[in-house]
Amino acid sequence: xxxxxxxxLKKVDQLDLPPRLLLGPGPSNAHPRVLAAxxxxxxxxxxxxxxxxxxxxxxxxxxxxxxxxxxxISASGTGSAAMEATLANTVEPGDVVLIGINGYFGHRxxxxxxxxxxxxxxxxxxxxxxxxxxxxxxxxxxxxxKVLGLVHAETSTGARQPLEGVSExxxxxxxxxxxxxxxxxxxxxxxxxxxxxxxxxxxxxxxxACPPGLGPLTLGPRALEALNNRKTPVKNWYxxxxxxxxxxxxxxxxxxxxxxxxxxxxxxxxxxxxxEEGLENRWQRHQDVANLFWEGLAxxxxxxxxxxxxxxxxxxxxxxxxxxxxxxxxxxxxxxYNIEIAGxxxxxxxxxxxxxxxxxxxxxxxxxxxxxxxxxxxxx
Amino acid sequence: xxxxxxxxLKKVDQLDLPPRLLLGPGPSNAHPRVLAAxxxxxxxxxxxxxxxxxxxxxxxxxxxxxxxxxxxISASGTGSAAMEATLANTVEPGDVVLIGINGYFGHRxxxxxxxxxxxxxxxxxxxxxxxxxxxxxxxxxxxxxKVLGLVHAETSTGARQPLEGVSExxxxxxxxxxxxxxxxxxxxxxxxxxxxxxxxxxxxxxxxACPPGLGPLTLGPRALEALNNRKTPVKNWYxxxxxxxxxxxxxxxxxxxxxxxxxxxxxxxxxxxxxEEGLENRWQRHQDVANLFWEGLAxxxxxxxxxxxxxxxxxxxxxxxxxxxxxxxxxxxxxxYNIEIAGxxxxxxxxxxxxxxxxxxxxxxxxxxxxxxxxxxxxx
Numbered sequence: 001x002x003x004x005x006x007x008x009l010k011k012v013d014q015l016d017l018p019p020r021l022l023l024g025p026g027p028s029n030a031h032p033r034v035l036a037a038x039x040x041x042x043x044x045x046x047x048x049x050x051x052x053x054x055x056x057x058x059x060x061x062x063x064x065x066x067x068x069x070x071x072x073i074s075a076s077g078t079g080s081a082a083m084e085a086t087l088a089n090t091v092e093p094g095d096v097v098l099i100g101i102n103g104y105f106g107h108r109x110x111x112x113x114x115x116x117x118x119x120x121x122x123x124x125x126x127x128x129x130x131x132x133x134x135x136x137x138x139x140x141x142x143x144x145x146k147v148l149g150l151v152h153a154e155t156s157t158g159a160r161q162p163l164e165g166v167s168e169x170x171x172x173x174x175x176x177x178x179x180x181x182x183x184x185x186x187x188x189x190x191x192x193x194x195x196x197x198x199x200x201x202x203x204x205x206x207x208x209a210c211p212p213g214l215g216p217l218t219l220g221p222r223a224l225e226a227l228n229n230r231k232t233p234v235k236n237w238y239x240x241x242x243x244x245x246x247x248x249x250x251x252x253x254x255x256x257x258x259x260x261x262x263x264x265x266x267x268x269x270x271x272x273x274x275x276e277e278g279l280e281n282r283w284q285r286h287q288d289v290a291n292l293f294w295e296g297l298a299x300x301x302x303x304x305x306x307x308x309x310x311x312x313x314x315x316x317x318x319x320x321x322x323x324x325x326x327x328x329x330x331x332x333x334x335x336x337y338n339i340e341i342a343g344x345x346x347x348x349x350x351x352x353x354x355x356x357x358x359x360x361x362x363x364x365x366x367x368x369x370x371x372x373x374x375x376x377x378x379x380x
Numbered sequence: 381x382x383x384x385x386x387x388x389l390k391k392v393d394q395l396d397l398p399p400r401l402l403l404g405p406g407p408s409n410a411h412p413r414v415l416a417a418x419x420x421x422x423x424x425x426x427x428x429x430x431x432x433x434x435x436x437x438x439x440x441x442x443x444x445x446x447x448x449x450x451x452x453i454s455a456s457g458t459g460s461a462a463m464e465a466t467l468a469n470t471v472e473p474g475d476v477v478l479i480g481i482n483g484y485f486g487h488r489x490x491x492x493x494x495x496x497x498x499x500x501x502x503x504x505x506x507x508x509x510x511x512x513x514x515x516x517x518x519x520x521x522x523x524x525x526k527v528l529g530l531v532h533a534e535t536s537t538g539a540r541q542p543l544e545g546v547s548e549x550x551x552x553x554x555x556x557x558x559x560x561x562x563x564x565x566x567x568x569x570x571x572x573x574x575x576x577x578x579x580x581x582x583x584x585x586x587x588x589a590c591p592p593g594l595g596p597l598t599l600g601p602r603a604l605e606a607l608n609n610r611k612t613p614v615k616n617w618y619x620x621x622x623x624x625x626x627x628x629x630x631x632x633x634x635x636x637x638x639x640x641x642x643x644x645x646x647x648x649x650x651x652x653x654x655x656e657e658g659l660e661n662r663w664q665r666h667q668d669v670a671n672l673f674w675e676g677l678a679x680x681x682x683x684x685x686x687x688x689x690x691x692x693x694x695x696x697x698x699x700x701x702x703x704x705x706x707x708x709x710x711x712x713x714x715x716x717y718n719i720e721i722a723g724x725x726x727x728x729x730x731x732x733x734x735x736x737x738x739x740x741x742x743x744x745x746x747x748x749x750x751x752x753x754x755x756x757x758x759x760x
Contacts (some may be wrong), residue, residue: 002574004659008443012436012652015645020423025563025640027422038642039419042407042591043400045719056392076593077457080637081618112617170524194382205638211422213456213593213640236616238461255725257460258406258585262418262595263643265395327592340424340653345635 016025020334021028021361023370024342025183025315027205027212028358030266034210037269038262045259053268054248060271061216064185064279065200067192071224073248074267075239076214076260079182079203082215084112085239086178086199089219090147090226093117098145098175099319100136104156104345105180109149112191116235123147127347128157128317130310139213144173146226147199153184155206156345158317158354160188160310167196176222182206185216186274187286187358189312192218199223202265204289207286207314209359210270213263217241270359286313291364293355300378307354314362317344317352326353329377337373386464400714401483401741403750404722405535405563405593405695407585408738410646414590417649418642425639427470433648434628434639440651444659446563447572451604453628454647455595456640457618459562462595464492465619466558466579469599470527470606473497478525478555480516483507484536484725485560489529501525507727508537508697510690513545524553526606527579533564535586536725538697538734540568547576556602562586565596566654567666567694567738572598579603584643587666587694589739590637590650593643598622613666650739666693669742673735676751680758685732694742697724697732701758704735717753726728 022029024309030038043050054073061072075082087109091097097118099109102125113120123139125131131150138150148170152161163179170177176198187207192200198220205212206312219241220229227234227242232239238257246254274282294304297318305317320326326343330353333339344352357366402408410418423430434453441452455462469488471477477498479489482505493500503519505511511530519529528550532541543559550557556578564570567587572580578600585592599607599621607614607622614620618637626634654662670693674684677698685697700706706723710733713719724732737746 001569002446002571005446008439008446008448009655010436010439010443012440012648012655015417015420015433015649017420017423018427018429020421020427022422022424024424027424027641030422030642035419035421035642037395039415040395040397040412041400041415042402042585043397044402044404044407045592047398047400047714047720049398053395056390059388059390060392063390064381066385066388068388077461077618078640081457084616084618108617115617164734189381191382203638205422211640211642212425212638213643233495235495236464237488237495238457238464238619238739257458258583258592258644260591261407262410262415262591263593263640265397268392269395275389275392291759334427340427355543 013216018269019338021339021366023355023357023361023366024340025354025356026203026358028356028361030211031209031270031273031360033273034266034269040262040265041260043083045261046253046255049254050261055266057264057268057271058277060268061218064271064274065190065192066194067218069218069220071245072218074264075122075217076257078212079201079215079216081239082201082217083108083180085217085241086201087113088116088236089234089241090176090199090223091116091118092230092232094119096121096143096145097147097149098139098143099149100131102129102131102157102159103154105151105154113183128159128306130159130161132284137169140169140173140175145175147178149178150151151180153181153188153312153314155183155315157348158306158312158315160312161196162310165182171196176226183312183314186282187311189283204270206356207358208270212268213260214267243347286357286362289357289364289367290316292359292364293367296367300375314356314358316355317348318355319352324378326350332377333373339370339373383645401719401746403735403737403741403746404720405734405736406583406738408589408736408741409525410591411589411650411653411740413653414646414649418591420642420645421557422641425641426633426635430641431633432641433644437644437651439646440648440655441598444651444654445570445572445598447598448572449598449600451625454644455597456637457595458592459581459595459618462581462597463488463560465597465621466581467493468496468616468619469614469621470556470579470603471496472610472612474499476501476525477527477529478523479529480511482509482511482537482539483531483534485531485534504577508539508686509510510539510541517548520549520553520555524559525555527558527678528555531560533561533568533692533694535563535695537728538686538692538695540692542690543575551576563692563694566662569663584647584650586736587738588650589653590646593640594647628749652660666737666742669737669744669747670696671749672744673737676747680755694734694736694738696735698735699726704758706730709722713753719750719753
C-alpha cells in the first residue's frame with residue numbers, strides 16, 4: 001500500500017466568520033431559529049420521523065405558495081436545481097418553450113430549456129420592465145408553446161411580473177405556465193392556484209430566511225400529466241421527478257438519493273415562521289420596510305430603477321449616481337460596516353446597486369443602518 | 381387581489397427529533413463540531429471570506445483523497461449529484477462507457493450514463509464480490525471505453541474493489557477511470573493519484589460525519605480535457621462543470637448558482653477533523669472498530685456476507701440467519717433502542733442487514749451497544 005502523503009496538506013484554522021449583514025440579492029441572514037433547527041442531529045432519510053417532516057414541509061410550502069398541488073417538495077439542490085427540474089421533467093426534444101426575458105433569469109431559463117432539446121422561443125422587454133398582458137397574449141398566440149416561462153420576481157432587476165389573466169391565455173392555447181418565485185416566495189403576494197400557475201420554483205435563502213441549499217418546487221396536475229406521458233426518459237437522473245415522486249409521495253417510499261436531512265429541518269422551521277407570522281403580515285412587513293427604504297433613498301436624492309407599481313419590496317435596484325463608482329461603494333460598505341449589497345448583472349451592470357430586504361432582514365433597523373452607512377460613504 | 385386561504389394551513393409543532401444512533405448505510409451521526417459549524421450565520425457566496433473557505437474545502441478534499449487534482453470541489457447536491465456530474469461532463473452521445481456491476485450503485489451508473497446518450501457496456505460479478513484485475517483487463521480490452529466506472533466501496537454489498545493496476549490497463553486503452561468513493565472517503569485507504577484515478581465522487585454523510593447535502597467531486601487532467609474538448613454542450617445546467625469551474629476556480633469568480641454556504645462550513649469542519657486525526661489514524665480507527673464488530677458477530681454465530689479480504693470496515697453486510705425476519709429485527713432495534721440499521725438492496729434484499737460504522741460513529745461503544753441490542757432482539 002502507498003503511504004499517505006502530507007504534500008496535499010494545508011493548515012486550516014478554526015472557522016471564524018465576519019458578522020455580515022446580508023442586504024444583497026441573497027443569501028439573506030438566516031433566522032436564529034432556522035440555524036438552530038439546521039444544527040439538530042441528522043436522522044435517517046427513511047426514518048418514520050423524517051417522513052413526517054417531509055409531509056410537513058409539503059404542507060407548509062403549499063400554504064406559503066397558496067396551492068393545493070400534491071406534488072410540492074424541496075428539490076435537493078439550490079433554487080437553480082428546482083428551476084432546471086421544471087423544464088427537465090416536462091419538456092421533450094422539439095417541444096416549444098416560450099420564455100419572457102426581462103432580466104438575467106429569463107436568459108437562464110432559455111439556456112436550461114435548450115439543453116433539453118426544446119424549440120426555445122423568446123419575447124423580451126427592457127430590463128426592469130414587466131410584460132403587459134397584451135404582450136404576453138400576443139406572444140403565446142404566436143408561438144402556442146407547451147410551456148410559457150415568466151419570472152415573477154426578477155432578482156436581477158427588482159421588477160415584479162403581474163400574473164393576473166396570464167393563465168387564461170395559456171389555457172386557451174394549451175400552454176403550461178411556469179414561474180420563477182425565487183425572490184417572491186413569502187415576501188410578495190403569491191397565489192399559485194388563483195393565478196392558475198402550473199409550475200413554480202424558489203430558493204430558501206431569500207425571504208424564507210433559511211440558508212441556501214434547497215429548491216422548493218411545485219408541479220400542478222397538468223405538469224404531472226406532461227411528466228407521466230413523456231415519450232422519452234427524463235434526461236437528468238438527479239432531478240428526475242418520476243423517481244423522486246416515489247420518495248416524496250404518500251405510498252411506499254422508494255429510495256432515490258439520500259435526502260439533505262438537515263437542510264429540510266431548516267426549511268421546515270423557516271416555513272413554520274411564515275405560518276406563525278401569517279402570510280399577509282409577512283408580505284405587509286416586507287412592503288412596509290421597503291417603503292421606509294425607498295423614502296430614505298428619495299431623501300438622499302437617490303432614485304430607484306424600477307417603477308413603483310411593479311417594484312419588488314424584496315429587492316430594490318438603486319440607480320448609481322453619475323460619477324460614482326458603484327463597486328467601490330459596495331466594497332466600502334462591507335469593509336467599514338460589514339454590510340453586503342450587490343451590483344447589477346447583465347444589462348444593469350455598473351448602473352445599479354441591488355439591495356435585498358428579505359426575510360429576517362426585512363426590519364426597520366436594517367434600513368436605518370444601511371441608509372446611514374450609504375450616506376456616510378457617498379457624501380462624506 | 382385574492383385573499384390568503386387558510387385551507388392550505390396545517391398545524392406544525394416544534395421540531396422534536398428522536399435520539400437515533402445511525403448505524404445503517406448512511407447518514408451517520410454528524411460530529412458535534414460539524415453541526416456547530418453548520419449553524420454559523422451564512423455569508424455571501426461571493427464574500428472574500430467565503431471564497432477563502434472554498435479554497436480550504438478544495439485543499440482539505442485533496443488531502444483526504446490524496447490527489448493534486450486542481451478541480452476538487454463540492455457539488456451543490458448530494459453524492460448522487462456528484463456521481464451524475466462525472467458522467468454528464470465527460471460523456472457525449474455515442475461514447476462508450478463501461479461499468480462494472482457488482483451491486484446497486486453500478487446499476488445507477490448505468491442509468492445515469494444512458495441518460496447522456498452513452499453507448500453503455502457492462503460486465504458483472506456477483507453482489508458482494510469484487511472484480512479481479514484479469515476480469516477488468518479483459519473487459520477494458522474488449523470494449524475500449526472512454527470511461528471505465530467502478531465502485532470502490534459498494535454501499536449495497538459492503539465490498540471493496542481493489543484498484544491496484546487498473547489505471548495501467550485503462551491508460552493502455554485510452555480509457556478514463558471513474559470511481560465511486562461514497563462509502564470509502566476518509567474511512568478506507570484511498571490514494572487517487574497513486575492509483576491513477578481520473579474522476580471520483582463521494583458523499584458527506586458517511587465516514588466524513590457530516591450531514592448529507594454535498595457531493596465531493598474531483599476531476600483529473602484527462603477528465604478536464606474531455607470536458608474542454610466537448611463537441612456538444614453539457615446536457616445539464618446545474619451540474620455543468622465548465623461553468624462551475626469559473627466559480628470554484630482561482631481566477632475571477634463567475635456566479636453560477638448560490639452556493640450552499642452552510643453545508644460547506646460543515647464539510648470544511650468535517651474535513652478539518654480528518655486532518656486533525658490524520659488519515660492513517662482514521663482509516664485504522666475504522667478498521668479496528670470493524671474488527672471488534674466482526675468478532676462480536678462471530679461470537680454470536682452470525683456471518684458476514686463479504687470475504688474478509690475485501691470487506692469494507694465502513695459498511696458490513698451481516699447474513700440474516702434462516703428463519704429470522706430481518707425487517708422485523710431492524711424495526712425492533714429502532715423501536716426499543718433508537719438504533720438504525722438497514723436491510724439489503726436489490727439482490728441482497730431480505731438476505732442481509734447493512735451496518736455502518738462510519739465517521740463519528742466508528743467507536744467501540746457503538747459496537748458494544750449494537751451487539752448487545754442485537755443479541756437481545758435475536759435471542760431473548
